[in-house]
Amino acid sequence: MPWMSFHTRRPQPPRLGDVSLFPTDHGEGEPVVAGKHIEVIDRLVRAGGAVLPSPETGYTVPFDPEVFKQVALDLLDAAGVRYLLHAFASGVRTPGRAGEVVFETKSGPVVVSARVTVDCTGDGDIAAAAGAPYEIGRESDGLVQPMTLMFRVVGFDPEPFARYVAEHPDQWRSVHGLWDLVEEATAAGDLDLPREDILFFRSAHPGEVAVNSTRVTQVFGTDVFDLTRAEAVSHRQMARIAAFLQDYVPGFADSYVVQSGVQVGVRETRRVLGDHVLTGEDILGARKFDDVIARGTYPVDIHNPEGKGTVLRSVPPGDAYDVPLRCLLPRHVDDLLTAGRCISGTHEAHSSYRVTPTAMATGQAAGSARRSRRPRAGFRARWRSRPCRRSWSGRAPTWARSARTSPGRSRPPTAPADHSGRPGPGRPYGTAGRRATGGPDSRSS
Numbered sequence: 336m337p338w339m340s341f342h343t344r345r346p347q348p349p350r351l352g353d354v355s356l357f358p359t360d361h362g363e364g365e366p367v368v369a370g371k372h373i374e375v376i377d378r379l380v381r382a383g384g385a386v387l388p389s390p391e392t393g394y395t396v397p398f399d400p401e402v403f404k405q406v407a408l409d410l411l412d413a414a415g416v417r418y419l420l421h422a423f424a425s426g427v428r429t430p431g432r433a434g435e436v437v438f439e440t441k442s443g444p445v446v447v448s449a450r451v452t453v454d455c456t457g458d459g460d461i462a463a464a465a466g467a468p469y470e471i472g473r474e475s476d477g478l479v480q481p482m483t484l485m486f487r488v489v490g491f492d493p494e495p496f497a498r499y500v501a502e503h504p505d506q507w508r509s510v511h512g513l514w515d516l517v518e519e520a521t522a523a524g525d526l527d528l529p530r531e532d533i534l535f536f537r538s539a540h541p542g543e544v545a546v547n548s549t550r551v552t553q554v555f556g557t558d559v560f561d562l563t564r565a566e567a568v569s570h571r572q573m574a575r576i577a578a579f580l581q582d583y584v585p586g587f588a589d590s591y592v593v594q595s596g597v598q599v600g601v602r603e604t605r606r607v608l609g610d611h612v613l614t615g616e617d618i619l620g621a622r623k624f625d626d627v628i629a630r631g632t633y634p635v636d637i638h639n640p641e642g643k644g645t646v647l648r649s650v651p652p653g654d655a656y657d658v659p660l661r662c663l664l665p666r667h668v669d670d671l672l673t674a675g676r677c678i679s680g681t682h683e684a685h686s687s688y689r690v691t692p693t694a695m696a697t698g699q700a701a702g703s704a705r706r707s708r709r710p711r712a713g714f715r716a717r718w719r720s721r722p723c724r725r726s727w728s729g730r731a732p733t734w735a736r737s738a739r740t741s742p743g744r745s746r747p748p749t750a751p752a753d754h755s756g757r758p759g760p761g762r763p764y765g766t767a768g769r770r771a772t773g774g775p776d777s778r779s780s
C-alpha cells in the first residue's frame with residue numbers, strides 16, 4: 336500500500352480516464368512528516384523498493400514489502416538496537432506500572448525492563464495491561480472500523496485496463512470503481528463484494544497492484560476468536576475477488592495473487608486515553624498545539640463498521656493538524672508512552688492519524704521523549720518552551736528538499752478531486768465526505 340498524506344493536500348481536479356492507479360488527493364503540498372519516515376523512503380528508493388513521491392504518484396509512496404523488511408533491519412542495526420522477535424507482550428509485573436513487561440516466547444516468559452516503555456502494539460496491549468484507561472469504537476455503539484486483508488496481484492496488464500477505462504470513463508476514479516462489472520458479477524452469483532467498489536493501487540513494480548477490497552465487519556482486534564474468524568472470512572473474500580478480477584476485469588486475465596498480508600489488517604482497536612484526546616474537530620480544523628510532536632493531513636476516513644460505505648472528510652487544503660505530546664502520555668501510568676494508532680483520540684480522529692506516516696512520526700517522537708528523565712512533566716515542559724513547527728529536518732535528502740521548493744507550492748488551492756465515485760457535477764470542497772455511509776465514496780486505506 337502506498338504511504339500517504341505526508342504532504343499538505345492540494346487536491347487535483349478529477350481526471351476522467353486516469354489509470355495511474357495513484358490517489359490524487361495527497362499533494363502537491365508542503366511536506367509535514369520528515370525524520371525517520373523520510374530516511375526509510377530514501378533507503379527504500381536506493382534499494383529499488385519504492386517510488387519517490389511526485390505529481391505522478393499523487394505524492395504517495397508505493398513500496399515493496401520485502402525490500403522494506405531488509406531496510407527496517409538495516410536501520411535497526413545502524414542504530415545499534417537490541418531487538419527480540421517472536422515475543423508477545425502479555426502483561427506487566429506491577430499493576431499501574433509499565434517498566435517491566437512480560438513477553439510470551441518460545442523460550443518461556445521473558446521480562447523486559449525499561450525506565451520508560453513505549454507501547455507500539457497498535458492495540459495498546461501494554462497500556463491496557465498496566466491499567467491505563469482506554470476507549471474502543473465509536474461513541475454511539477462501540478463498533479470499530481472493519482478489518483481488511485490486503486493482497487498483491489501480479490500479471491496485471493495495464494493496457495487492456497486503460498482501454499476499458501477509456502471506453503467507460505464513468506467506471507474508474509484514480510484507484511477505485513468498476514461498479515458495472517461488480518454488478519454484473521454479483522448478478523451472476525460470482526461475487527459478493529463486502530464493500531462499495533473495487534479499490535486497488537499501483538505498487539512499486541510494473542504489472543503489480545495492491546488490492547484493498549476485502550472487508551470484515553463487527554470484529555474486534557483484541558479478541559482472538561474474532562481475529563480467527565476475520566482471518567478465515569477475509570481469505571475467502573480474497574479468493575473470490577481475485578477470481579472476479581481474472582474473469583471480469585480487462586487486464587487481469589493472467590493475474591494471480593502473489594502475497595496476502597501477514598495477517599488480516601486491523602484498522603482500529605484501543606485508543607489509550609491521554610492528557611489530551613484528539614478530536615475530529617481538531618483534525619478538520621487543522622488545530623495547532625504548543626506541544627506538537629507530529630503533524631498529519633490524512634482525511635477522517637471511516638470505513639463503515641456495519642457494512643458497505645465509507646465516510647471521508649478532508650483536512651483543509653494546504654494545512655495540517657498537530658498531534659500534541661499529551662496524546663502520547665497515558666493517564667495514570669507514568670512510565671509509559673504510546674505511539675502509532677493506539678494514541679489518545681476519538682474514533683473520528685483515530686480514522687485520520689492511524690495512517691503510516693503519522694504513526695511513524697509519533698513513534699519517533701515517543702522514542703525521543705522516552706529519553707527524558709521525567710517523560711511526563713520534564714518533556715512536556717521542554718516542548719512547550721520550544722514548539723516544533725518544523726518537522727522537516729535540514730538533513731533531508733535532495734529529493735525531499737526539492738519537494739519543499741517545488742514550483743507547485745505557491746499555486747492557490749485547485750478544485751478538489753472528486754471522490755464521489757460515479758461521475759456527477761463537481762461539489763464544493765469538503766462536501767464529498769459529509770455524505771452518510773453507503774455511497775461509493777472511498778478510495779481510502
Ligand SMILES: Cc1cc2nc3c(=O)[nH]c(=O)nc-3n(C[C@H](O)[C@H](O)[C@H](O)COP(=O)(O)OP(=O)(O)OC[C@H]3O[C@@H](n4cnc5c(N)ncnc54)[C@H](O)[C@@H]3O)c2cc1C
Pocket residue numbers: 336337338339422423424425455456457458460461482483484485547600601602674675676677689690691692694779780
Ligand atoms: C487494510 C489497511 C490498509 C491500510 N492502508 C494504508 C495505506 O494505504 N497507507 C497508509 O499510510 N496507511 C495505511 N493503513 C494504516 C497503517 O497500515 C496502520 O494503521 C499503521 O501502520 C499503524 O501503525 P502501528 O504501528 O500503530 O500499528 P500496527 O501497524 O498495527 O503495528 C503494531 C505491531 O505490533 C505488534 N503487536 C501487537 N500486539 C503485540 C503484543 N502484545 N506484543 C508484541 N507485539 C505486538 C503487531 O504484530 C504489529 O507488528 C492501512 C491499514 C489497514 C488495516
